[in-house]
Amino acid sequence: MYITISPQKMGSTYTSSVGAYVEYLEKEDLGKLPDLREHFFDQYNDNMSSEKVISEIDGNTAKLRKRDSKFYSLVVSPSQRELKAINNDPCHLRKYVRELMKDYADSFYRNQQVTVDSIKYYAKIEHQRTFRGFEKHVIENAPYRKEIAKLRNDIRKVERGEIKGNVKKLEKKIEKLYYQAPHKQNGKMIVAGMQKEGFQTHVHIIISRKDVNNTYTLSPLAKHKASEVILNGKPTKRGFDRDKFYEASEKTFDRVAGYERNYIETYSAKKDYVKNPGKFYASLVGLPIREKDIAFKLLRNTGMKIPNIPVNQHQVAMKIIKSLQKGIGRAVRSSGIDIGY
Numbered sequence: 626m627y628i629t630i631s632p633q634k635m636g637s638t639y640t641s642s643v644g645a646y647v648e649y650l651e652k653e654d655l656g657k658l659p660d661l662r663e664h665f666f667d668q669y670n671d672n673m674s675s676e677k678v679i680s681e682i683d684g685n686t687a688k689l690r691k692r693d694s695k696f697y698s699l700v701v702s703p704s705q706r707e708l709k710a711i712n713n714d715p716c717h718l719r720k721y722v723r724e725l726m727k728d729y730a731d732s733f734y735r736n737q738q739v740t741v742d743s744i745k746y747y748a749k750i751e752h753q754r755t756f757r758g759f760e761k762h763v764i765e766n767a768p769y770r771k772e773i774a775k776l777r778n779d780i781r782k783v784e785r786g787e788i789k790g791n792v793k794k795l796e797k798k799i800e801k802l803y804y805q806a807p808h809k810q811n812g813k814m815i816v817a818g819m820q821k822e823g824f825q826t827h828v829h830i831i832i833s834r835k836d837v838n839n840t841y842t843l844s845p846l847a848k849h850k851a852s853e854v855i856l857n858g859k860p861t862k863r864g865f866d867r868d869k870f871y872e873a874s875e876k877t878f879d880r881v882a883g884y885e886r887n888y889i890e891t892y893s894a895k896k897d898y899v900k901n902p903g904k905f906y907a908s909l910v911g912l913p914i915r916e917k918d919i920a921f922k923l924l925r926n927t928g929m930k931i932p933n934i935p936v937n938q939h940q941v942a943m944k945i946i947k948s949l950q951k952g953i954g955r956a957v958r959s960s961g962i963d964i965g966y
Contacts, residue, residue, distance in 0.1 A: 644683075685839050686834070687840070763808075765808060871892045874892075
């Protein structure tokens with residue numbers, strides 16, 4: 626499970642409306658028949674219009690300043706293994722999101738009780754993802770694409786008589802570069818904009834910064850997990866416990882989907898990797914044989930080469946740790962929950 630929380634922000638300033646973001650989330654439905662479209666949903670309704678979403682979020686901004694974000698974006702991206710566990714079923718995903726938003730509300734530390742009914746949110750399921758320019762596969766293929774573009778340009782020049790050359794030899798060079806490119810999908814070189822294969826279903830959730838009654842603010846990006854300050858002479862609770870939310874989000878999915886989560890997929894594994902690598906590696910090699918096999922299979926699916934690992938966790942040497950560190954770090958980042966610090 627990979628979950629990110631972001632404030633509403635466009636460039637260096639905040640926009641006054643959620644409209645642009647809602648329009649962006651409609652992109653997959655363009656040209657589809659009504660019955661094939663994914664609609665916005667909230668805690669109790671499966672079919673919310675985009676106009677309703679814009680009206681409700683834009684109208685729930687009392688006393689917010691011009692440069693205050695008006696809403697937050699939560700993106701929930703189950704792994705392909707997790708999606709397989711629910712048969713990539715949107716109904717199961719909607720059920721999970723509604724339970725997840727209870728965890729979200731419960732993670733606030735406020736004087737007034739925050740429940741899911743305190744939260745104004747709208748969610749939308751998307752089924753596709755495309756490779757973007759900053760991703761490793763695109764970046765590492767870039768030199769090959771650049772050379773291929775140059776060769777194609779040379780072919781055009783040869784055909785116009787501007788330079789001398791052998792078109793067939795140039796075409797063979799292009800074929801060789803295609804073969805040598807490190808990242809392909811279905812036999813084609815991966816480039817920015819190419820649709821990713823396999824299950825790519827994920828959920829975008831738009832959450833108003835104000836509570837449902839438009840009276841107080843709820844920020845999941847608060848710097849504090851749980852603290853109290855004196856405001857107007859009264860003690861006031863504030864904060865959002867992201868650790869609590871992320872850990873609950875996993876347990877909720879596992880409960881809703883009947884999912885058996887491997888250690889390498891957990892938020893605690895990612896936290897250990899970032900903050901206590903020694904504990905992470907010891908936990909990894911100390912797993913029961915079946916769970917360890919699954920963990921390393923998941924790591925190999927990222928393209929990582931796994932060296933021989935001692936069975937006894939006390940035998941883990943620094944040399945092995947260093948050889949694992951780079952690859953496991955990439956794998957954990959791709960399969961875990963984003964740590965929002």
